[in-house]
Amino acid sequence: MKQTAAVLLALLAFSGSAFAAPEVINFKNKVTFPHKDHMAITGTCITCHAGGVGKIKGFGKEWAHKNCKGCHVEMAKGPVRCSGCHKWKD
Template sequence: MKRLIAAAALTLFCAGLAVAHDKVVVLEAKNGNVTFDHKKHAGVKGECKACHETEAGGKIAGMGKDWAHKTCTGCHKEMGKGPTKCGECHKK
């Protein structure tokens, strides 16, 4: 019985991670909203901790304008792909 419960918990946990990877998030901003496709970014740099506090993902500590500009733009420049100018992320 314990194994059945553990298997069910693991299945639900993995299903939750799979759903999280498909999210498209719209971040509201004065100069135009930013649409973030999580599925497109999952696995970038090989780990969730590139953006999240833990390998399991979850909330991003310090997420805000300054964090996003430093982290997102910095990563795009480092990787040599993705938007790096204001209007390429911010859409009115």
């Protein structure tokens, strides 16, 4: 019973955190990530945040190129070229 309650509380906390999620995330590598738009498309945090709410475990260049670009290719929507995500010129 205690385990079930803990799981339910964790799920509630996880789902409730989406309301505090940022609309846009600006990374140091000149990538602007429209977080809110991606939330609307996926409908769940778990698509990217399988390890839980917050920062993505193992997130970095390799993760993004595999997961973000991979999803864009699979859905045939979104940028797949470097310049599609990285905006070096202001």
